[in-house]
Amino acid sequence: MNLPDDLKYTKEHAWVTTNGKTVTIGISDFAQDQLGEIVFVELPEEGEEFSEGDAFGVVESVKSVSDVYAPVAGKVVELNDPVVDSPEIINDDCYGDGWLIKLEVSDASQLDELMSAKEYAQFLKEESE
Amino acid sequence: MSLKQTPLYKIHKQLGARIVDFAGWEMPVQYDSVIEEHHAVRKHSGMFDVSHMGELLVHGPKAEALVQKVTCNDVSKLQSGTCQYSALLNERGTFVDDIIVNKITPEQFLICVNASNADKDFQWVKAFETTEARVDNVSDQYFQIAVQGPEACDLIPHASLPEKSFTFVQTIFNGKECLIARTGYTGEDGVEIYGRPQDAEMFWNYFLEKGVKPCGLGARDTLRLEACLPLYGHEIDDQTNPWEAGLSWIVKMDKGDFIGREALAQKKISKKLIGIFMQESGFARQGCKIFDQSGEKEIGIVVSGTKSPTLDRAIATGFVLPEFSEIQKEFRVDIHQKKRQAVVTLRPFYKRKK
Numbered sequence: 001m002n003l004p005d006d007l008k009y010t011k012e013h014a015w016v017t018t019n020g021k022t023v024t025i026g027i028s029d030f031a032q033d034q035l036g037e038i039v040f041v042e043l044p045e046e047g048e049e050f051s052e053g054d055a056f057g058v059v060e061s062v063k064s065v066s067d068v069y070a071p072v073a074g075k076v077v078e079l080n081d082p083v084v085d086s087p088e089i090i091n092d093d094c095y096g097d098g099w100l101i102k103l104e105v106s107d108a109s110q111l112d113e114l115m116s117a118k119e120y121a122q123f124l125k126e127e128s129e
Numbered sequence: 130m131s132l133k134q135t136p137l138y139k140i141h142k143q144l145g146a147r148i149v150d151f152a153g154w155e156m157p158v159q160y161d162s163v164i165e166e167h168h169a170v171r172k173h174s175g176m177f178d179v180s181h182m183g184e185l186l187v188h189g190p191k192a193e194a195l196v197q198k199v200t201c202n203d204v205s206k207l208q209s210g211t212c213q214y215s216a217l218l219n220e221r222g223t224f225v226d227d228i229i230v231n232k233i234t235p236e237q238f239l240i241c242v243n244a245s246n247a248d249k250d251f252q253w254v255k256a257f258e259t260t261e262a263r264v265d266n267v268s269d270q271y272f273q274i275a276v277q278g279p280e281a282c283d284l285i286p287h288a289s290l291p292e293k294s295f296t297f298v299q300t301i302f303n304g305k306e307c308l309i310a311r312t313g314y315t316g317e318d319g320v321e322i323y324g325r326p327q328d329a330e331m332f333w334n335y336f337l338e339k340g341v342k343p344c345g346l347g348a349r350d351t352l353r354l355e356a357c358l359p360l361y362g363h364e365i366d367d368q369t370n371p372w373e374a375g376l377s378w379i380v381k382m383d384k385g386d387f388i389g390r391e392a393l394a395q396k397k398i399s400k401k402l403i404g405i406f407m408q409e410s411g412f413a414r415q416g417c418k419i420f421d422q423s424g425e426k427e428i429g430i431v432v433s434g435t436k437s438p439t440l441d442r443a444i445a446t447g448f449v450l451p452e453f454s455e456i457q458k459e460f461r462v463d464i465h466q467k468k469r470q471a472v473v474t475l476r477p478f479y480k481r482k483k
Contacts, residue, residue: 036159036162036163036347037162037164039412039436040410040411040436042410042411042465058465060436061163062438063158063163063347063350065412065414
């Protein structure tokens with residue numbers, strides 16, 4: 001399982017990286033592996049606003065459907081359009097080219113609630129027991 | 130309740146399969162890629178452990194009469210060594226299960242049933258047992274491996290290969306007794322091999338060495354859906370009759386009395402099964418509601434849906450009110466809170482070239 005140390009994670013298996021007021025969001029290696037081959041991605045519109053925990057998108061594999069939840073509240077400022085046309089990018093590179101959206105964060109304090117790689121690894125371990 | 134394992138469970142683990150709970154069994158859902166496994170079956174050959182399927186043996190001098198009574202197709206037409214797709218219906222004419230009847234001798238019928246229904250089916254058929262027609266649940270006495278694909282039959286020695294579709298042979302294969310039927314659940318040519326559990330690994334490894342790709346339940350589902358082969362709990366269930374499910378061809382009303390016949394004679398059709406192509410993005414999945422073109426009137430529900438690896442597009446099946454079931458009729462499917470454009474299409478989605 002690849003869990004880069006410089007990212008933050010959620011219990012819903014999203015990852016987050018911060019760049020000033022903007023965060024980039026994707027799904028974790030665990031999530032893409034569980035889903036299997038991803039065949040469909042639906043992303044929100046630019047400018048849409050989400051509260052923390054809102055479903056902002058959908059990722060589907062041949063067998064299953066998974067909502068993707070906003071790790072923090074914010075406004076969508078950028079979408080990764082290539083993953084809509086080629087969803088398999090998420091399987092190949094979930095932390096790189098397979099990112100999903102960028103949000104302008106409305107409450108930076110919510111970022112403190114996210115898990116470190118170590119905490120997320122521990123969470124996954126507990127979940128599987 | 131602990132989950133059951135097939136005699137091939139260890140091999141699946143060794144091959145790195147992802148295991149899921151399916152109908153109380155620990156089954157491989159995929160080895161490495163559902164899509165690659167799917168293509169292997171369409172283009173070359175793939176194999177499935179389907180040992181979880183149930184087998185019922187009906188035997189005795191009146192075996193045929195019993196099978197004739199509990200199934201809707203006509204077994205009196207069958208020669209020994211042939212198979213028939215059929216169904217167990219209840220008195221309401223709706224499905225207890227869909228089945229394959231293998232006529233071994235005039236006094237011995239081996240019925241292959243769904244894993245999820247095996248106990249229910251056994252109780253159902255057992256209720257009609259007499260001293261002259263016995264019913265045994267022999268599910269534990271068989272493994273079952275399906276070898277499917279255009280190249281599958283080339284791997285079976287000529288003497289052990291049933292000549293035609295829906296026939297079978299009882300044979301010795303690599304020194305092991307087995308029954309090989311020219312049947313399957315993928316829309317391709319191929320065989321299903323029934324044998325003793327202790328021989329399962331030998332058969333599996335034989336085909337593995339020949340380059341047959343191990344395939345899981347994921348590919349089994351995409352393959353059967355492309356070919357529009359029904360799955361209990363989806364296209365058929367105890368709320369659905371054969372007229373509604375597009376299976377009138379397995380109902381022989383003139384064969385004499387059988388369970389469900391009286392109800393079927395009323396021709397009650399409250400819904401029709403349709404094939405669905407999405408015309409907008411999104412995949413229709415089981416449980417998605419179907420609306421008329423205006424989006425205002427709810428007219429049905431999706432029962433199966435996936436991305437078709439062969440057609441590279443979203444396919445689904447669903448039930449709609451009969452007046453909306455015409456080919457080319459446009460309608461909407463509610464997917465992720467958005468009513469998306471779809472159209473009724475001809476079934477099956479995939480038909481192999483002969």
